[in-house]
Amino acid sequence: MSDGVQTSIVLLGAAEFIRGIKEAQLTKVKFMRSELKRGGQRVRREFIRRDLSGRPGIHGGKFRVGKKVFSFVKGASENELAVNVGISKSLRVHEEGFTFRPKTGEFIYIKKDRTGRNDGTIVAKVRQVVIPKRTNFVPLTKQMAPEVLRKAGEAGMRGVQVAVEKSSKRFMAGL
Numbered sequence: 001m002s003d004g005v006q007t008s009i010v011l012l013g014a015a016e017f018i019r020g021i022k023e024a025q026l027t028k029v030k031f032m033r034s035e036l037k038r039g040g041q042r043v044r045r046e047f048i049r050r051d052l053s054g055r056p057g058i059h060g061g062k063f064r065v066g067k068k069v070f071s072f073v074k075g076a077s078e079n080e081l082a083v084n085v086g087i088s089k090s091l092r093v094h095e096e097g098f099t100f101r102p103k104t105g106e107f108i109y110i111k112k113d114r115t116g117r118n119d120g121t122i123v124a125k126v127r128q129v130v131i132p133k134r135t136n137f138v139p140l141t142k143q144m145a146p147e148v149l150r151k152a153g154e155a156g157m158r159g160v161q162v163a164v165e166k167s168s169k170r171f172m173a174g175l
Contacts, residue, residue: 020167
């Protein structure tokens with residue numbers, strides 16, 4: 001008689017154990033995704049604070065609002081998870097440096113208050129415009145990446161711990 005009771009408890013425990021493992025994987029990925037999103041946002045905010053708020057970077061103006069710096073998480077499983085932090089084309093000019101030269105003619109005409117194709121007052125007539133490298137986006141992301149990954153790993157462990165605790169509570173409640 002005791003063998004029948006023991007067998008049903010073991011079967012109930014095995015089913016709950018398998019369910020707990022599946023939930024642990026899902027919870028782990030959910031926790032890691034949320035931590036990667038927070039980490040990407042930290043990198044984004046730090047870049048805006050450090051390089052788009054004046055020296056040694058640029059006086060950001062509209063760039064400082066942050067719409068030209070993006071961060072998103074992709075991947076649905078533990079092996080595919082990644083956070084992408086990037087900058088737009090207009091900021092990449094400041095990241096890599098660039099020289100503007102006229103396509104036709106000798107000079108570039110810089111105009112003020114331009115409203116139409118040929119409107120505006122000519123402020124300067126130059127042969128080229130050189131924008132030096134003034135932001136440090138790539139070094140910043142490389143510097144902050146290990147911390148983001150460490151925190152994502154810790155979040156994954158917390159996710160597994162939370163799922164196992166839930167599973168064990170359900171198992172104990174079923175006894």
